[in-house]
Amino acid sequence: MEKKSIVNLFMGTFSGVLFAIGMCMSMVPLFHLQLAGIVIGSIGLLIGLVQLIVHRWIANGGRFKLTFKSVLVGLFSVIALIVFGAGMVMTMIWGTFLLGVGVGILGMVMLLSLIPMFKNSNRSKA
Structure with a gap:
């Protein structure tokens, strides 16, 4: 497996899990964790954007x-x-x-x- 594939796999999984947990925390009123869920979901989105930048950098993709x-x-x-x-x-x-x-x-x-x-x-x- 190539280096860029492994990096994408780990970063994508980590950002997806954080985003999903954050959205579950913020959407289920039983938890009373709306603000914490929004913060954790936003961190997941941010890691996803960093993954996109890292992927382009590793693959020498240049600008979009x-x-x-x-x-x-x-x-x-x-x-x-x-x-x-x-x-x-x-x-x-x-x-x-x-x-x-x-x-x-x-x-x-x-x-x-x-x-x-x-x-x-x-x-x-x-």
Whole structure:
């Protein structure tokens, strides 16, 4: 395994776990830890941004080139995450199980459709 893959694996896992724990702490009112959850989730996001910078630095990627396609793919990924999260909220918090599962599956399909989008964007650069 390459050095950049190991660094991405550890930093991505650590930032994802911190973000998830922070969001759980802030969203579940039973815990009474909203502020601490927001802080821990923000630290997870910050580590994720540092991971992106470190990845570009290790891979000698240089600066980011924003294109219209990359902005659209980023916007689509944010929308897909919101749809997936809304399905989870509908199932666990609002009690609309069947509708929440349907919306969650739609969000999963949207997230899975990002794979060919990223593969096609990498091929066009080569």
